[in-house]
Amino acid sequence: MPSPHQPSPLILLPQLPPKTLVGIDLIAFSSTANFHGIRDLPNGWHFLYTGTTESLSLRCGAWFYVGDVRSTGSGDSDTAVVVAQAPNPAPEIYIWKWNTETESLSSLKYDSDADRQEAMRYKANLGALWQSGGLFRYRSCVSPAMLSNKPGSAPAEARQAEEDEEAEESGRRDWRQLTNRLSPEILTRIIGEPELDVDGRPRWMVTSASTANRDADHIPGVDSPAAGEQTSAGMISEQEREFGFLPIDLKRTWREGAIGRERTEAAQDKSWALGDLIYKYSSRVSGEITVDEQTGEAQVLGELQFTFIMALTMMNFSCLQQWKRLLELILTCRRAILDREAFMSEVLRLLLRQLERFDDVEGGLLEIDGDEGGEFLRNLLTKMRRSVDEVVEPGTQSMVKTELDRVDAWVKNEYDWELTRESIVRRGMLQLEDGEEVEMSMNDNDEDEETGEYAPMVVELGEQNDMRLQEEEASDLEDMRY
CATH class of the missing domain: 1.20.5 (Single alpha-helices involved in coiled-coils or other helix-helix interfaces)
Known part of the structure; x- marks a missing residue:
């Protein structure tokens, strides 16, 4: 067990009321009276959020990074965003107090002497919290055995412990794959400038009410309170939390001035629109001469990860809509299957990881968007299947085809989806209960x-x-x- 003088990365949550919904990464639970924080945080991105109830309440959360933030955003390539970091960082102890007025967590301020003194008192009390069991060990998943207090035989307990360890490692691997393209640059572009805690560490605040302007329902005189006006919950209007998503216009996917055949083809194959988006958000090398499109691709992949996690954990409607827009733009590309093979294969690999987490939401993630949610994704994957089969020559090695085959097998096993249109009966006769036959399509x-x-x-x-x-x-x- 680490010494209180050299604590493992942890987050302290003093004054948190019991029975508060607490979520970190892919797991959520209700707090107890003895819960004061989470210890043994692994390096990497983390998302912590709270809610007064498990369902009908506003959820507030924050992104933060444990470890050297300069390694973020690289995924499988060398596109990490480099940010300034103190040469001798303090022990990674995050202290977020419960704010009774806003019913959310707020960090102790970097520029407040009173908050610094308060932080020192909390840190000095770490040993007592550790001994009392008030610091829960970080876990990325929960198995039924972890929730059970029933005693068992020694071999069974050893076998269960081994299975729990494997499940824990699998959960951590899934979380890394779901967040390996996030970076401070991406979070700042989408959310805005981060807040700094008492030790100068950044955190990016999000709520379930945060939205992009294109997804907001504007009602004059209702959703535009005067400057500084507060809601009944004591929270400032969420206008300052408007998301800065990548601009995607699926109704216009051709270049300016395109006419005739070029315009028709660009409407059916959105590769030009994807390439134009990547180009605009790519970094420039040596002025405007050389464009590093890997950084633009990282922006798209990072936003695809961010929007999914926010829809999964925060039930954020705007993030779900942007996630769907990104998928529709990418999965309806044809030329990009060959021209951007590495990017397209990484998208499909990420999508499979996301599909595997759909059931983390009760009823499935797409159910919160209505009954057409599953149909929307199945249609996109069916179009992608047809495009890959037509573009990739038989017998040719293709990373995109390999990853799509894995997605195809998974959705067929889990949802009984058939992505090959030739295998689906499109029109036929259906016999009703009274024996009458009608033609259906x-x-x-x-x-x-x-x-x-x-x-x-x-x-x-x-x-x-x-x-x-x-x-x-x-x-x-x-x-x-x-």
Whole structure:
């Protein structure tokens, strides 16, 4: 056990009321009267959040990093964001007090002498907290055995301990894979400038009410309180917590000035829109000459991770919508399957890890967005399956195809989804209870077969229309000369 003079990374939560919902990373629990914090925090990103109840209450949380933050955001490549760090960092002890007015955790301030003295008192009392069992050991997952107090035989207990250790390591590995693209730069872009605690360590605050402007329901005179006005819970208006998401416009995925065939192809294959987004958020090397697109790809991957975690833990509606927009942009690309093979394969690898955590939310993550949530994702994966089968030549080694095969096998086993359209009966006869047979077809069949509202329209142009079109084309050419 570490000495109180050399404590392991831990977070102290003094004055936290009992039965408060507490979540850290992928696990949540209700606090007890003897709960004062969490010890043995592993290096890496962590997200701590609280709520007054498990369901119908505002959730408030914060991102923070344990260890050398300069190693963040790299994933499997060398795109880490370098930030300044003190040469001799203090022991990593985070102290967040419960604020009874806002019903949320607030850190002791870096520029307050009173808060510094209070922090010293809490740190001096670490030994007593440790001895009383008030500091709970960090765990990334909980097995049924961890929740049970029933005694068992020695071999069974040893076997269960080994299984718990394997489950714990698996949980930590999952969390690392779900957050390995996050960086201070990404969090600051999305959330805003971080707060500094009493030791000068940053934390990025988020609430379940935080939203992007495009996802907010603006009601004049209702959702725009006067400056400094507080809500009934004593909280400042959430306007300052507007998310700075990547701008994604799925209704316009072609370049400025594109017409005709180019515009049609860009609407069906969104590779240009993805490339343009990555280019705009890539770092520049030697001024504007060389563009490092790996940094732009890291921005997209990091936001894909952030939005998923916020939807999973905070039930944040805006983050869920942005996560879906990102997936629709990426999974409907065709040329990018070959041109950005490493990026596309990493997206599919990340998506599989995210799919495996859907059941962390009661009823499944997509259920909070309505019944069409699962259908939305299945349609995207089906389109991706078709694109990969058409773009990748048979017998060719493709990382994208390999990762998609893993996703395909998982959703088929878990949800009984069939992603190959040729294997799905699109139209057929259905026998009713009274013996009558009726013809049925899939709801999304019209788009694939170009029938119904998706059927091409044939318009006959008369001589006058032909002359008008010729005049308009001549006028356009004349304007281009000037």
